[in-house]
Amino acid sequence: MSRFAEPMARLIDELKKLPGVGSKSAQRLAFHILRSSEEDASALAGAIHEVKASLRLCSVCNNITDVDPCVYCSSPTRNQRLICVVEEPTNIAAVEKTRHYNGVYHVLHGSISPIHGVGPEQLRISNLMKRVEDEQADEVILATNPTVEGEATATYLSGQLRRAGLKVTRIATGIPAGSDIEYADEITMLKAMEGRREL
Secondary structure, eight states: OOOOOOHHHHHHHHHSSSOOHHHHHHHHHHHHHHHSHHHHHHHHHHHHHHHHHHHOOOOTOOOSSSSSTTTTTTTTTSSEEEEEEEEEEEEHHHHHHTOOOEEEEEEOOOOOGGGTOGGGGSSSHHHOOOOOHTTTSSEEEEEEOOOOHHHHHHHHHHHHTTTOOOOEEEEOOOSSOOOGGOOOOHHHHHHHHHHHHOO
């Protein structure tokens, strides 16, 4: 087994902590960094430091931002009374790609997962309920992932939000555009049938 110099071994160990990066990928990245110029390596280190120093959570929606409130919550052109609930900040990009949603967001930073010890109290639900209680919403769209955990989260939130007399909707799920229905599993096909609409 080859041994690396201590600084290289430490860099590889740190890179392996990144999601989706195994030992081989960490080694490739570490050697790429080693071969890169001093300026490029400093720029990478500076960018990592700046992300940690400058970014925080929006006090309204929990999105990652460098200004508070974030660009969505402070936008005068967005419908502030339409809230789309997502599990992670990265989910916002998927909704934004449609170019048809003009409301605001609420980021939970996870989903209910009893197996992993994550209950509603570990998620960022309290400021969502405060927004609703302050009558700052007409509709809440539950855009959690179509997984067991995402469905459990949507069911829990639906119960909490309906008590407030709010319109609560769930994103439709089903057959992805451009795919063949013969390859759809039974749950995907069931969701597609349940989410059908009149033409």
